[in-house]
Amino acid sequence: QQQVKQSPQSLIVQKGGISIINCAYENTAFDYFPWYQQFPGKGPALLIAIRPDVSEKKEGRFTISFNKSAKQFSLHIMDSQPGDSATYFCAASINTGNQFYFGTGTSLTVIP
């Protein structure tokens, strides 16, 4: 059973546009929600993360929006650039747990 559901599977955005990737979860014990970015041939790398005590976190062009009541969180990439083309994974973890649970990934292509 997929603990974290991610959509869409793939996304094509024009340069300068906004990329939005959504994730949903069921386990209310999750208390940490990171996003990972993966370029072809590389391992995933931590991009940005949020805790459920805040509704939004922004780092440069990347923003996480968090809706605790809906059990959803999303990644927004503003002013998307071709260099942002990568696969993005959302994840969730429990502070007292041993592992992260990952979404199935979104392949983002930003076209010039």
Next chain:
Amino acid sequence: NAGVTQTPKFRVLKTGQSMTLLCAQDMNHEYMYWYRQDPGMGLRLIHYSVGEGTTAKGEVPDGYNVSRLKKQNFLLGLESAAPSQTSVYFCASRKHRGGDYGYTFGSGTRLTVV
């Protein structure tokens, strides 16, 4: 600082052959993980370790074994490779349990079983 190093980077096995994937980290992390990545399925946890000498099963452990004899190394073994084990394998490490300590991933091992 090398981070997490995986060897080999590529490997082709025949069905029934065995092999060991090596993961080494130089960050003194306690926790280490083996994931496999398949198209449309994301990252699935195979086995993990919360410290030297300890291992535990993840979501998809069948057909794999692991060992953590030294804190810095985590080995993933395939005793009798099957085509279903064709995948990209990622090792990750983490300093402590707790959300603020994210994973550091290696660059992956692409394994093909024919």
